[in-house]
Amino acid sequence: MERLRIDLGPRGYPILIGPGLLEAAEVMDEAIAARDVLVVTNSVVAPLYLERFTRALRDRRVAPLILPDGERFKTLDTVAGVLDALVERRMNRDVCVAALGGGVIGDLAGFAAACYQRGVDFVQVPTTLLAQVDSSVGGKTGVNHPGGKNLIGAFHQPRAVVSDTDTLRTLPRRELRAGVAEVIKYGLVADPAFLGWIEANLEGLLGLDAGALAHAIRRSCEIKAEIVAEDEREHGRRALLNLGHTFGHAIETAAGYGEWLHGEAVGAGMLMAADLSRRLGWLEDSDVARVRALLQRAGLPLAAPPIGAVQALELMGMDKKVLAGRIRLVLMRRLGSGVVSGDYPPEALVETLRAHFGVTK
């Protein structure tokens, strides 16, 4: 079992990573102090893991709440339902809300825990690689609004995160690959040695080797925690975590909602960020080739929809006017060293978009 402590003074918490943790009663004893537990999960995860997880909670009073699966249920209405469940079951302030599932479940359940009696205990048991490397750190919880994603929410730190790498065996391969894209992101923005490690251990990750997964999850969480902590001193450093996101957003929108997974779009977007960094003289041709090769080996799609540079610019939230003011993008000074910069010639961005979103001949 790998173990990482997120240091936030009195709100600090452990991240426990390894195979079989979900059914390990002694792990749950460390993670959950409460006698009452509301387990929030969904209709896909519940048949797979709810029983085993409940058994690991032993003689606690456990109430399960099984929500429908999908991002479209990440709404304030669903949170109201979680709060109703807490009230109806007469859970007092000592309750712990446990999120068993992916990022949607974690965001929803965490926000409900933040609001119930102005904040009760919350434990994450993420069952997707994306949630294990992304949602475990940063304290962001919340829901979508018809007017925008994650517009409603709260910062609420979990009391513990338990990442059971065995749960990735039931994760669709495509989602596993999208999670690997996020792992690669941490290497690209912050740690060249970790990037090298990923290159050397990619088969282990995709083959669900428990040791490789645990190391990748641990190091990803560590890097995210460092960047989030530094953000309080160096304002804006947290934006590094958005490597590939602005490009990726254009891909997701161009392809139509739900066609690309978020992690897939970020993966292809990271290649574009590498390409633009090369055009600025920050990366070598060989660096970009290295990024492309790694993403390809991970089985990630790289061909953006052929919509042309002008439309791609628009989908990135830019037009000629904004372009002159230059929107800030996450780029790379070197592989393993991200930088947030608005300081690039507009033509370099247009050329990058032309190369990747170019209309096919």
Next chain:
Amino acid sequence: MERLRIDLGPRGYPILIGPGLLEAAEVMDEAIAARDVLVVTNSVVAPLYLERFTRALRDRRVAPLILPDGERFKTLDTVAGVLDALVERRMNRDVCVAALGGGVIGDLAGFAAACYQRGVDFVQVPTTLLAQVDSSVGGKTGVNHPGGKNLIGAFHQPRAVVSDTDTLRTLPRRELRAGVAEVIKYGLVADPAFLGWIEANLEGLLGLDAGALAHAIRRSCEIKAEIVAEDEREHGRRALLNLGHTFGHAIETAAGYGEWLHGEAVGAGMLMAADLSRRLGWLEDSDVARVRALLQRAGLPLAAPPIGAVQALELMGMDKKVLAGRIRLVLMRRLGSGVVSGDYPPEALVETLRAHFGVTK
């Protein structure tokens, strides 16, 4: 203008108290940094103050949101409506939510501000004495659930509180008196000198003398801030703020919901707490007479419904079993010195209840 700074490190904020502040543009310039302001108010306060307040906001982009009046609208649904208004008006993270009204508006608007984009600026402009002395300090925001009061909420500190004492001119007299009961509470639990000051200045308070009101509000906020701050070291000290509440709850419930104002019930409950403290030998007969005289001069009702001691006990959440374990009550060691104690003989409580809830002959 009186000025008090609530010291919470980076989350500290000023409380500005005095006549005419609501329409003072320079006061609003200090309180509100944002260019966009969503003013949350209700159908009773809006016709009285919305226009003047909006004028004081000068060239900011101001959007008003007028909610129906009443505690029964203090729900998650209403908060969802406030969030919708923020999204529909495309307010970004730099918006300020201003609560113009009493405690219900402050709790609702503050919770919406806590949840919008994980927390935006929030300014309180309380227009009732109760809100000016109670809701201004402590950071509690939230709404009711059919299963209980204030079950859903967040801690979210305001950026500033602007208490315009002139708004009390339009407050129903009965609500003013209920607010005075809360002011007396601060004297009784924490400051004998302030208690003496209230006795000497009660006519000024009830006569809406601006200087007397400003001092009473300022000192009440100061005392609440001290108690809330001490609570982090001395756990449970915050419970002192509940002087009269457990007795008061029995009164409110016995009389039927809405018959007694909360402050009125707390007032009569404080007299019962004084009486029980006397039976424990902590207060003199003359102390209790002094409390009674002050509450009577304030025009507060003191005659609890004649339901008998047994039912009163039940309404306090006690039965014979709990009584043996003795629920903790806020009592007074001396006038001006509250104490939270479960260490009293059960008979003393029963006698107190018999004296106040006794069935009339």
